[in-house]
Amino acid sequence: MANIYTLRAFLFGEWSSDVRLDGKTVIITGANTGIGKETTRDLAKRGARIIMACRDIPKAEVTQREIIEDSGNQNIVIRKLDLSDTKSIREFAEIINNEEKQLHILINNAGVMMCPYSKTADGFEMQIGVNHLGHFLLTFLLIDLLKKSAPSRIILLSSMAHSWGTIKLDDINSEKSYHSRRVYGQSKLANILCTRSLGRRLKDTGVTVYAVHPGIVRTELKRHMNLGLLFLWKVVRPFTKTTVQGAQTTVYCAVEPSLQSETGGYYSNCGLSSCTRAARDDEMAEKLWELSCQMLGISWD
Ligand SMILES: NC(=O)c1ccc[n+]([C@@H]2O[C@H](COP(=O)([O-])OP(=O)(O)OC[C@H]3O[C@@H](n4cnc5c(N)ncnc54)[C@H](OP(=O)(O)O)[C@@H]3O)[C@@H](O)[C@H]2O)c1
DSSP: OHHHHHHHHHHHOOOOOOOOOTTOEEEEETTTSHHHHHHHHHHHHTTOEEEEEESOHHHHHHHHHHHHHHHOOOOEEEEEOOTTOHHHHHHHHHHHHHHOSOOOEEEEOOOOOSOOSOBOTTSOBHHIIIIIIIHHHHHHHHHHHHHHTOSEEEEEEOOGGGGGOOOOGGGTTOOSOOOHHHHHHHHHHHHHHHHHHHHHHTTTTTEEEEEEEOOSBOSGGGGGOOHHHHHHHHHHGGGSBOHHHHHHHHHHHHHOGGGGGOOSEEEETTEEOOOOSGGGOHHHHHHHHHHHHHHHTOOOO
């Protein structure tokens, strides 16, 4: 019987658990659509207080209403967060630190893929700026609350696309050359390296960290794909996941009790998965950590 469930988990990312989250507080970035929305719905049904961290408030309100109606959980709130602007990230964190007594699960889910070259408000290239640096700063600003609320968890949405890129320490903002697919890969590689570094730094604090590849999921993420990739997408579409299936590994990492003793790993299809050698390079992880701190003007230690 266990084998059937393992096979289904492998093929469809299906997993089920009746773990409840009553009394727990969760933040989900990019909660208004796609994988973030279905993660919000699942955790709302488990009774958590959910803070939807979104940049588009009217869009988030539509999702909020739908999820409250569907889950019967009234404790779903929206707070504005634009990860492409460190001022917005700092304002968001200040509100959370002032208003919330506890934070048990931080889900760094929001992301942008293969957009035309552009910069964040602080002059960072958009994909590394939102997918890595924005979430890096957010985690830094919320870490004391997470530690105070331990056992607590941090989940970073990465991707198998981490294999598309390398970390360009000498051109992290892709000013010398920009290849949108490779730069997306760089940002998702940064998510895994950051998970490893965070896992090491948070050892024995009760805060554990997980990187997730959700699968290839039918969401709005592909909005910037070129025609060639869109054609490829149409071919593989029958083998892609729905957003509900795509949310399963995030939910697994957020609630599965046996993961409490694990940290710093990379998960897919509701289980530990393998990543590239570059994603296991702890020397690079430390260099990226230092560069990120320097770019954001922060000091963790
Ligand atoms: N879909 C896949 O096949 C796949 C595969 C591997 C990894 N992932 C990862 O999974 C995560 C979720 O992706 P998805 O597929 O659900 O994509 P999606 O449907 O495009 O959702 C992305 C979310 O991120 C938000 N976002 C983008 N830029 C933001 C910013 N500057 N500030 C705040 N929020 C921002 C979006 O907000 P708006 O609605 O306002 O744009 C949206 O809520 C991403 O990190 C992605 O890299 C997805």
